[in-house]
Amino acid sequence: MNALQRNAYTEAWSRIGERLPAARAVLVISAHWLVPRTAVTSAAAPRTIHDFGGFPRELYQVQYPAPGDPQLAREVGELLHPVPVALDDSWGLDHGTWSVLRHVYPRADVPVLQLSMDETQPAGFHFDLGRRLRHLRRRGVWIVGSGNLVHNLRAYAWGRDTPQPYDWAVRFEKQARELILTGRWPQLVQYESLGADALLSVPTPEHFLPLLYVLGAAEPGETISFPVEGIEGGSISMLAVQVGGAPAREARPEASGRTDAQRNAAVTPANTLKPGAGSK
Numbered sequence: 148m149n150a151l152q153r154n155a156y157t158e159a160w161s162r163i164g165e166r167l168p169a170a171r172a173v174l175v176i177s178a179h180w181l182v183p184r185t186a187v188t189s190a191a192a193p194r195t196i197h198d199f200g201g202f203p204r205e206l207y208q209v210q211y212p213a214p215g216d217p218q219l220a221r222e223v224g225e226l227l228h229p230v231p232v233a234l235d236d237s238w239g240l241d242h243g244t245w246s247v248l249r250h251v252y253p254r255a256d257v258p259v260l261q262l263s264m265d266e267t268q269p270a271g272f273h274f275d276l277g278r279r280l281r282h283l284r285r286r287g288v289w290i291v292g293s294g295n296l297v298h299n300l301r302a303y304a305w306g307r308d309t310p311q312p313y314d315w316a317v318r319f320e321k322q323a324r325e326l327i328l329t330g331r332w333p334q335l336v337q338y339e340s341l342g343a344d345a346l347l348s349v350p351t352p353e354h355f356l357p358l359l360y361v362l363g364a365a366e367p368g369e370t371i372s373f374p375v376e377g378i379e380g381g382s383i384s385m386l387a388v389q390v391g392g393a394p395a396r397e398a399r400p401e402a403s404g405r406t407d408a409q410r411n412a413a414v415t416p417a418n419t420l421k422p423g424a425g426s427k
């Protein structure tokens with residue numbers, strides 16, 4: 148629902164688009180394209196995918212007509228060699244991509260590609276692919292990971308008004324932030340060894356893995372900041388991790404209570420962001 152609403156999260160995403168130098172293109176790793184292979188979208192005009200159910204009709208009417216970039220798709224495949232990368236012209240932009248980018252680039256005038264995540268590979272594989280994508284940043288391409296640091300829908304407080312975050316969600320988010328800031332990224336790659344809080348926060352890997360691409364694409368010594376924070380429904384972290392660029396002020400829901408728009412935004416993925424070329 149963040150695609151349609153204005154709240155602390157969407158306003159912060161808008162500021163990212165306004166504050167950073169315009170991207171040549173955006174490569175998104177979304178939690179919602181998890182398949183048994185590595186693929187990149189290659190269509191010149193990728194379709195808007197409505198990959199969800201049970202939401203208001205107006206959400207299914209949203210279109211995000213950003214162009215693709217077939218040549219850049221081929222370059223991504225070359226960068227990731229010897230990993231085989233399929234050029235996929237049937238997938239498009241899923242909601243992990245367009246629900247956020249329509250706030251960052253509302254005119255949809257920047258080329259957007261998606262890179263799938265290979266569900267058969269371990270976490271270290273995804274971190275290594277991020278390292279190989281680092282070169283794109285030097286050419287003005289943003290690397291965007293769309294997922295959630297904490298994503299446990301089974302524990303989500305459906306129907307409850309402004310629930311407090313679960314203790315385990317708060318502890319794991321804090322632990323992950325400390326590991327990110329201190330450069331102890333191998334521990335995040337091995338997140339399953341971080342204890343019970345991690346296992347509750349990351350019961351399945353697809354929403355956590357996009358973060359590893361962003362960290363892998365980081366240059367040594369770059370600034371880390373957290374331009375967005377908040378935990379929705381007790382078990383969904385909206386924390387955004389920005390690598391590079393000027394540190395941004397953190398945006399969070401008001402302490403006195405959230406609006407209906409903020410409550411309804413719970414299941415939309417928060418993002419990890421990696422701007423390119425001296426600016427994610």
